[in-house]
Amino acid sequence: MRFINLLFFAAVFIAPAPIVLATLGDIRFVWLNYGIWLSTVASAVLFLNYYLLYRRGRKIDYPLVAETPKGRVAVFVPTFNEEPQMVIDTLRSIKAALKDRGDIYLLDDSTKPEIISVLKSFCLQTGIKYIHREDRRGFKAGALNHGLSLLDDRYELLAIFDVDQRPLEGFFEEALAHFQDPKVAFVQIPQLYSETRSEIAKAARYQQEPFLRNIMRGRAFRSAFFLGSGAVFRVKVLKEVGGFVEDVITEDVATSIKIHERGYISLYVDAPLIWHGEVPLDVTAYHIQQNRWAFGYYQCLGPILKSRLSFSQFFDYFAGYLYWLKKGPLTLFELLAPVAFLLLGAMFIVMDPLLYALAYGSYMVTSILLFISSVRHTNYGVVGFIYHQAVEYIAFPAIFSAFLACLLRRKKPFKVTPKKGWKRALKPILPHLLILIFLILSAATGIYKLLYFETDPNAVGAIIVNVFWALYHAFFIAVGVAMALAPIKDEEPLSAVSNRISEY
Amino acid sequence: MRVVMFTAIKGGVGVSTLVLMLAKALAKRGAKVTLVDMDVTGYISGIAGIHDKGLLAQVVDGENLRGTHINKVDGIQVLKFLGDGMRFFDDIEKLRRVPDLLNKLVAEYSTAVSSGYDYVIIDAAPCFLELVLKNPFISYWLTPPASFRIYVTDDKKQSISATIRFIKRVEDYFTASYPFAVLINKAHHLEKSIEVLEELREDVESTLTLAIPFMPELLRFSGRLDKLPTSDQIEALADFLVSPPHVEIVRYFAEEVVPKEKYESGVGLYTDKSILLVAPPGGGGTRSLSSVLTRLSHEGELVVIKNQFIERRFYSNEFIVSPRYNFLRFEIKNINDIYRLAKRLGEEVLRILTNKRRPVVVLINEAELGPESPCCDVITQKREFWRTFLRHLLENRPELRVVLVCEDTTERCEPLGNVFETVVRL
Numbered sequence: 066m067r068f069i070n071l072l073f074f075a076a077v078f079i080a081p082a083p084i085v086l087a088t089l090g091d092i093r094f095v096w097l098n099y100g101i102w103l104s105t106v107a108s109a110v111l112f113l114n115y116y117l118l119y120r121r122g123r124k125i126d127y128p129l130v131a132e133t134p135k136g137r138v139a140v141f142v143p144t145f146n147e148e149p150q151m152v153i154d155t156l157r158s159i160k161a162a163l164k165d166r167g168d169i170y171l172l173d174d175s176t177k178p179e180i181i182s183v184l185k186s187f188c189l190q191t192g193i194k195y196i197h198r199e200d201r202r203g204f205k206a207g208a209l210n211h212g213l214s215l216l217d218d219r220y221e222l223l224a225i226f227d228v229d230q231r232p233l234e235g236f237f238e239e240a241l242a243h244f245q246d247p248k249v250a251f252v253q254i255p256q257l258y259s260e261t262r263s264e265i266a267k268a269a270r271y272q273q274e275p276f277l278r279n280i281m282r283g284r285a286f287r288s289a290f291f292l293g294s295g296a297v298f299r300v301k302v303l304k305e306v307g308g309f310v311e312d313v314i315t316e317d318v319a320t321s322i323k324i325h326e327r328g329y330i331s332l333y334v335d336a337p338l339i340w341h342g343e344v345p346l347d348v349t350a351y352h353i354q355q356n357r358w359a360f361g362y363y364q365c366l367g368p369i370l371k372s373r374l375s376f377s378q379f380f381d382y383f384a385g386y387l388y389w390l391k392k393g394p395l396t397l398f399e400l401l402a403p404v405a406f407l408l409l410g411a412m413f414i415v416m417d418p419l420l421y422a423l424a425y426g427s428y429m430v431t432s433i434l435l436f437i438s439s440v441r442h443t444n445y446g447v448v449g450f451i452y453h454q455a456v457e458y459i460a461f462p463a464i465f466s467a468f469l470a471c472l473l474r475r476k477k478p479f480k481v482t483p484k485k486g487w488k489r490a491l492k493p494i495l496p497h498l499l500i501l502i503f504l505i506l507s508a509a510t511g512i513y514k515l516l517y518f519e520t521d522p523n524a525v526g527a528i529i530v531n532v533f534w535a536l537y538h539a540f541f542i543a544v545g546v547a548m549a550l551a552p553i554k555d556e557e558p559l560s561a562v563s564n565r566i567s568e569y
Numbered sequence: 570m571r572v573v574m575f576t577a578i579k580g581g582v583g584v585s586t587l588v589l590m591l592a593k594a595l596a597k598r599g600a601k602v603t604l605v606d607m608d609v610t611g612y613i614s615g616i617a618g619i620h621d622k623g624l625l626a627q628v629v630d631g632e633n634l635r636g637t638h639i640n641k642v643d644g645i646q647v648l649k650f651l652g653d654g655m656r657f658f659d660d661i662e663k664l665r666r667v668p669d670l671l672n673k674l675v676a677e678y679s680t681a682v683s684s685g686y687d688y689v690i691i692d693a694a695p696c697f698l699e700l701v702l703k704n705p706f707i708s709y710w711l712t713p714p715a716s717f718r719i720y721v722t723d724d725k726k727q728s729i730s731a732t733i734r735f736i737k738r739v740e741d742y743f744t745a746s747y748p749f750a751v752l753i754n755k756a757h758h759l760e761k762s763i764e765v766l767e768e769l770r771e772d773v774e775s776t777l778t779l780a781i782p783f784m785p786e787l788l789r790f791s792g793r794l795d796k797l798p799t800s801d802q803i804e805a806l807a808d809f810l811v812s813p814p815h816v817e818i819v820r821y822f823a824e825e826v827v828p829k830e831k832y833e834s835g836v837g838l839y840t841d842k843s844i845l846l847v848a849p850p851g852g853g854g855t856r857s858l859s860s861v862l863t864r865l866s867h868e869g870e871l872v873v874i875k876n877q878f879i880e881r882r883f884y885s886n887e888f889i890v891s892p893r894y895n896f897l898r899f900e901i902k903n904i905n906d907i908y909r910l911a912k913r914l915g916e917e918v919l920r921i922l923t924n925k926r927r928p929v930v931v932l933i934n935e936a937e938l939g940p941e942s943p944c945c946d947v948i949t950q951k952r953e954f955w956r957t958f959l960r961h962l963l964e965n966r967p968e969l970r971v972v973l974v975c976e977d978t979t980e981r982c983e984p985l986g987n988v989f990e991t992v993v994r995l
């Protein structure tokens with residue numbers, strides 16, 4: 066625990082207080098006032114962190130020529146009731162990439178006997194070590210720790226792949242080349258989301274773009290964290306931190322914190338060396354993913370605050386937390402605000418609308434422009450920006466439910482059960498439709514008032530600001546709903562996928 | 570010009586006589602032949618009427634060369650290279666210490682054997698190859714791996730098995746992809762010797778085997794070349810040699826940059842800063858490459874840089890170019906990017922050479938390391954890339970030597986010829 070980290074943490078939550086005092090209108094809505102300003106502060110802090118990381122990442126480069134890597138590698142592929150053919154294809158890719166550098170361990174927690182028998186016989190034929198657990202204690206982290214306990218001292222390095230991530234030839238040459246420095250605990254290589262067969266999947270990929278191209282690059286050598294797959298670890302360090310953290314559902318972040326606070330460094334090499342990343346195809350799957358990630362990160366707040374991380378490391382991790390806070394509960398405040406003002410006439414903020422428009426407007430324009438310029442070297446662009454924004458609104462209920470679950474001190478997030486048929490398509494976006502109706506109603510009311518009633522310049526300004534926000538949110542939610550309802554394409558032939566990879 | 574070298578592990582098996590026979594047979598077929606006497610006894614030189622010291626001894630003693638080491642007999646030129654007894658061990662030692670002497674020797678030898686001769690036949694002393702193995706600095710131009718080697722033995726069991734061991738050692742060192750022959754001389758039972766050779770041929774993978782029966786008429790040989798009896802087998806060997814070679818053995822040189830003469834002997838491999846090794850397409854020439862690398866490793870610390878897809882290990886000191894580099898070389902947008910990438914690669918290479926003494930950098934290979942961008946003309950981008958790379962490296966480490974291996978698919982190597990000081994085809 067470090068004083069400066071705690072101070073910074075507290076400052077973010079205290080910073081809105083003076084603004085609240087200065088702009089407080091109706092005392093009953095003080096929570097909404099605070100929420101809006103906290104959201105503003107959080108987004109400013111997030112953007113500052115993002116921009117600093119972007120600048121830092123541009124300067125980071127890795128050597129192009131390195132000694133032929135030595136040291137035996139163990140590869141873990143944890144799986145649980147996955148489609149056996151997909152697992153087998155992944156194992157084949159790994160075997161081809163690994164060459165004779167080590168051994169592959171399939172950590173199979175599957176419960177279905179037919180899957181178990183298929184995988185077992187494949188492993189037997191190909192010399193892959195098959196490990197099966199009866200209990201699923203600790204889930205993925207538990208499986209990894211179980212595997213780790215079986216490794217003997219011959220293995221210096223440990224690579225981890227999810228079943229939907231296939232290394233390309235060159236993966237190990239690249240990853241292993243960076244272990245000359247004994248301080249390096251792990252090397253993360255990002256996955257390439259190739260299976261984008263729906264609009265939601267496409268949006269989810271765009272959403273990852275600033276994170277994978279800028280944030281993680283900037284966090285290399287400092288706080289680049291394990292993404293759950295596609296990383297190579299130094300076994301010694303993993304054993305030193307006691308393996309993977311089991312009591313947090315995103316074991317990757319929690320384990321990374323433990324590694325970083327011990328002074329080890331991690332690298333992030335942004336090269337397209339993994340393919341076949343499966344992105345959630347529909348809203349339900351997307352919700353499950355976002356819900357999990359958010360819940361896991363919320364769980365990490367304690368470890369982050371208690372850790373001995375340096376301030377810059379803390380800043381990066383805390384920004385991660387703020388992101389989920391912003392996209393969950395704080396988004397609720399933002400959505401509520403125009404509705405509360407326009408429909409209920411709640412005077413939750415009292416300030417000169419012109420001042421607000423000038424101050425906030427210029428901040429918003431600057432940040433959007435800087436943001437778009439920071440992703441100009443990727444395939445992002447304005448289209449990506451719209452997809453990204455829209456899909457974050459789609460994620461909002463899932464993230465918010467994760468926040469509630471964490472607040473109620475549950476061990477696992479609320480269960481989202483995917484259903485078949487139209488329910489699967491429509492049910493998850495019902496909240497959005499509801500919000501959309503309210504926002505449009507609010508905007509309509511506001512416009513109506515503007516046209517026929519209001520003449521007081523301050524009131525007109527306030528209505529304009531709120532109508533703007535209502536329409537802003539409504540636009541992205543509408544785009545999100547359209548994405549959610551768009552049909553999912555059939556599986557593409559391999560050639561199309563490889564074309565896309567070459568475009569990348 | 571083809572080089573044929575006779576050698577044996579011991580004396581008295583008839584090497585010198587066979588050399589003379591072959592020279593006569595080739596001359597009869599209209600070829601211009603020069604003999605090089607590298608036997609300590611100087612037998613052939615004696616027959617040719619050379620009584621002065623050999624070329625090596627004269628150069629080492631600093632004498633003015635008056636051509637007394639060369640003579641012609643029956644249209645065949647004979648060059649006395651060794652042949653002054655055991656002093657050659659000391660002479661070689663002096664050559665090693667005084668580079669000027671070596672340069673003079675190379676120049677003299679090269680002019681003598683290269684002026685218009687079709688065949689150079691070397692009579693190498695027993696243990697001469699041994700010496701060559703130990704002194705790679707002298708070996709390349711004397712006995713280039715592209716020469717056709719003939720190992721001679723008699724039909725005694727011990728001689729044959731010792732010869733097999735010797736062949737394996739030498740051919741491993743040279744390049745087994747070039748042809749060589751095994752010859753049993755003075756065979757008492759021809760059929761039996763042919764059987765032995767048949768087995769041996771599979772064992773050592775020789776191109777050719779020959780058995781020559783014991784020839785009693787040789788006992789009456791007076792030393793006059795025109796009285797030397799002929800042998801059917803040697804005639805067949807001559808036919809084999811004048812027919813087009815099975816393996817193309819060519820060297821071509823960057824004539825635009827450096828005078829051709831300097832490289833005729835391949836000595837550029839040991840003196841020049843930048844060398845382009847042109848390998849046949851389809852992964853051929855890897856064995857030749859290993860042998861050149863082994864030779865180069867005696868010159869300094871060898872540092873091999875290759876890309877991830879080449880799994881074969883050439884040397885212990887190997888570095889891999891990151892897969893990211895592969896993306897970079899396709900991402901080049903303009904000629905500026907080419908300079909930048911070349912310098913970057915140069916920087917990286919310099920970094921790994923920091924603690925190396927007299928390094929020899931070997932890059933395998935051009936197709937996997939050079940720029941491959943649709944931005945600009947292929948030849949221009951490659952030339953500019955390697956020119957910049959070499960300049961950057963040699964400006965920072967003048968003692969450095971750089972070897973680029975280029976696999977000759979779609980004639981991609983030729984345009985690079987004038988960027989490098991010397992070009993050697995494997």
